[in-house]
Amino acid sequence: MKQFRSIEELLKVLAREKELLKEMFAKRKSLSFRRDLAEDLVDGDARRLDLLLEYGVLRQNAGFLELEESYLRFFEEVLQVNEEIAISSVKDYIDTLNQHIDYWLKETNPRRKLSYHRAVVRTLYNIAGAVLRSTVDLKRNVDTVYKNEPNYLIKKEKLVHLDQKHDIIKALIVECERVMVDGQKAFFSSAMDGVLRQAVGEVRLSLNDAYHSLIEINRQILEYLNLIEYQNRLLQKIRTLKYLRDQLTITEYTDIRRRALMESPVWMDPLPRYRLKLSLDSLLNDEDALSVLRNVVQKGKTGAIGRETAGAIGPEFLETASRKVEMVDQQEMYNLFRAQGKDLFSFVTDFEYKVPMDDAQKLVLFCQLATLYPDGIQLESGGKEHSSMTIHEKTCIVEHPIIYPQ
Amino acid sequence: MQYTREIFDTLSKGAFISADSTSQQMRRWYDDLDDSFQEYRAYYEGVGFILESGDGYFYFSRKESKADLQRKLEALLRWIDYIDFLKTFNSTFGPGFEFTPSDIVIAISGDVELKDKAGKLFPGVKNFSDVAEKLTRELEGIGFAEMLNELEGSYRVTAAFHYIEEMMDIIAVSEEVKDEIPE
Numbered sequence: 001m002k003q004f005r006s007i008e009e010l011l012k013v014l015a016r017e018k019e020l021l022k023e024m025f026a027k028r029k030s031l032s033f034r035r036d037l038a039e040d041l042v043d044g045d046a047r048r049l050d051l052l053l054e055y056g057v058l059r060q061n062a063g064f065l066e067l068e069e070s071y072l073r074f075f076e077e078v079l080q081v082n083e084e085i086a087i088s089s090v091k092d093y094i095d096t097l098n099q100h101i102d103y104w105l106k107e108t109n110p111r112r113k114l115s116y117h118r119a120v121v122r123t124l125y126n127i128a129g130a131v132l133r134s135t136v137d138l139k140r141n142v143d144t145v146y147k148n149e150p151n152y153l154i155k156k157e158k159l160v161h162l163d164q165k166h167d168i169i170k171a172l173i174v175e176c177e178r179v180m181v182d183g184q185k186a187f188f189s190s191a192m193d194g195v196l197r198q199a200v201g202e203v204r205l206s207l208n209d210a211y212h213s214l215i216e217i218n219r220q221i222l223e224y225l226n227l228i229e230y231q232n233r234l235l236q237k238i239r240t241l242k243y244l245r246d247q248l249t250i251t252e253y254t255d256i257r258r259r260a261l262m263e264s265p266v267w268m269d270p271l272p273r274y275r276l277k278l279s280l281d282s283l284l285n286d287e288d289a290l291s292v293l294r295n296v297v298q299k300g301k302t303g304a305i306g307r308e309t310a311g312a313i314g315p316e317f318l319e320t321a322s323r324k325v326e327m328v329d330q331q332e333m334y335n336l337f338r339a340q341g342k343d344l345f346s347f348v349t350d351f352e353y354k355v356p357m358d359d360a361q362k363l364v365l366f367c368q369l370a371t372l373y374p375d376g377i378q379l380e381s382g383g384k385e386h387s388s389m390t391i392h393e394k395t396c397i398v399e400h401p402i403i404y405p406q
Numbered sequence: 407m408q409y410t411r412e413i414f415d416t417l418s419k420g421a422f423i424s425a426d427s428t429s430q431q432m433r434r435w436y437d438d439l440d441d442s443f444q445e446y447r448a449y450y451e452g453v454g455f456i457l458e459s460g461d462g463y464f465y466f467s468r469k470e471s472k473a474d475l476q477r478k479l480e481a482l483l484r485w486i487d488y489i490d491f492l493k494t495f496n497s498t499f500g501p502g503f504e505f506t507p508s509d510i511v512i513a514i515s516g517d518v519e520l521k522d523k524a525g526k527l528f529p530g531v532k533n534f535s536d537v538a539e540k541l542t543r544e545l546e547g548i549g550f551a552e553m554l555n556e557l558e559g560s561y562r563v564t565a566a567f568h569y570i571e572e573m574m575d576i577i578a579v580s581e582e583v584k585d586e587i588p589e
Binding site: 150152233234235237238241244245249250251253254255256257260263264265266267268270271 | 470548
């Protein structure tokens with residue numbers, strides 16, 4: 001494997017292939033970045049891809065390409081999107097710190113002593129940075145795992161694992177404090193100058209912040225674990241209840257009956273129907289009421305109001321029945337009258353009817369014929385007669401005109 | 407106490423008001439209820455309703471129920487069926503969960519257990535998309551789920567769902583059968 005000879009060369013290569021690296025970093029979780037796709041991103045130049053493989057920036061695996069672990073971790077950590085929390089690096093820092101302090105204590109050359117002094121200060125800042133970064137990573141990962149992990153068992157495992165990381169970070173903070181306060185008392189009292197004092201102050205402040213954040217993270221992890229536990233218990237409970245319900249023994253083996261008696265939420269009630277009488281005033285004066293009335297009328301027309309519909313018509317009403325009413329046919333009488341020579345009154349009174357006719361009926365028929373056919377009759381001018389008739393069992397004299405056919 | 411009428415209209419029909427509602431109006435009612443809980447409670451007590459509060463939701467109950475024991479038992483048993491089905495559909499089904507009725511239909515067609523449960527959920531309803539629609543309507547009607555996007559037909563489970571979960575949780579199961587029940 002080739003090595004980059006300088007930072008300049010490394011940055012130059014990375015900058016040239018930035019499109020490819022950007023794309024591969026975005027797809028780092030899919031693990032299936034095809035080589036031909038990668039070639040498109042390096043302008044179809046296979047040699048450039050080979051160069052990246054030679055320098056160990058990429059790794060090839062049966063036609064698929066991956067970012068090399070060290071570069072992947074570097075990008076993730078710098079961009080703060082890492083899922084792995086690099087606790088071990090914090091531990092390394094503390095070991096390094098102790099080593100540099102030891103070298104400083106043993107070194108007699110003032111120039112070299114100064115360089116170890118500087119190394120201690122730099123390591124202290126690195127420790128603070130790493131602890132803070134790990135804390136932030138932990139917080140982000142706790143949230144991500146709880147909100148995005150779909151499998152309950154894995155979610156629980158991951159949270160327990162993150163809780164262990166929390167313990168490690170916490171222990172490292174305590175350890176670092178111990179080194180600064182008690183562990184290396186000789187160094188921190190004899191080598192203390194302005195720069196070191198400021199570094200110790202800032203680092204302790206940072207560690208203190210991280211410690212407080214860790215307390216909160218721990219509370220959050222426990223809360224999430226409890227929630228998962230509650231959800232698991234609930235799931236189990238629901239399955240149990242369903243099992244007992246299917247076995248028809250739920251009222252026997254649970255207190256559901258007592259619970260139903262105790263609880264009276266409105267959602268269990270039958271749906272309420274409030275019947276309100278309309279105000280006559282508003283019906284008479286309100287514009288809206290008018291449209292309501294129109295709707296009601298419209299519903300009435302389409303038969304929507306069931307209460308007002310009549311019942312079925314009985315069969316007795318559907319049978320055809322006949323009634324015989326005997327009457328005198330006026331047209332026939334008129335025709336007969338025209339065919340003879342007597343006056344109308346004599347004709348009507350003397351006619352031999354098939355039905356019995358009293359004088360009153362005959363008088364009515366006379367009037368009807370006289371008025372119904374005015375064009376077919378002729379009144380004798382000035383001529384009138386008086387005839388005796390029995391009307392309603394009373395004998396009376398009837399004055400009538402003398403009418404002949406025309 | 408700005409929304410006494412609107413809140414009454416909703417709660418008296420047996421629905422819930424949730425803190426995480428998709429409707430801005432309902433969130434406003436929730437905030438007002440939260441701010442003046444005691445006042446609202448005293449106000450509705452006068453008309454025979456007791457304002458109850460839970461973890462992110464409000465609902466009405468009564469001192470004396472209008473429903474008889476049989477009806478209440480049936481309501482609880484019905485919800486045991488629904489919740490069992492929904493948790494089988496997705497064990498994370500709970501407040502904040504988003505779904506569409508077609509998700510449920512897809513899950514039913516790919517899962518024998520769910521298929522069996524779906525067939526028994528609503529008597530007479532055998533078509534799976536009808537089952538999913540009907541179940542969604544039940545959830546929406548009571549306020550346990552709300553439409554999130556009309557175009558996609560997606561719904562979100564509200565905080566009021568905690569109520570039914572808590573209800574299931576407090577039902578005590580006899581010790582003697584706990585061991586008999588299969589895992």
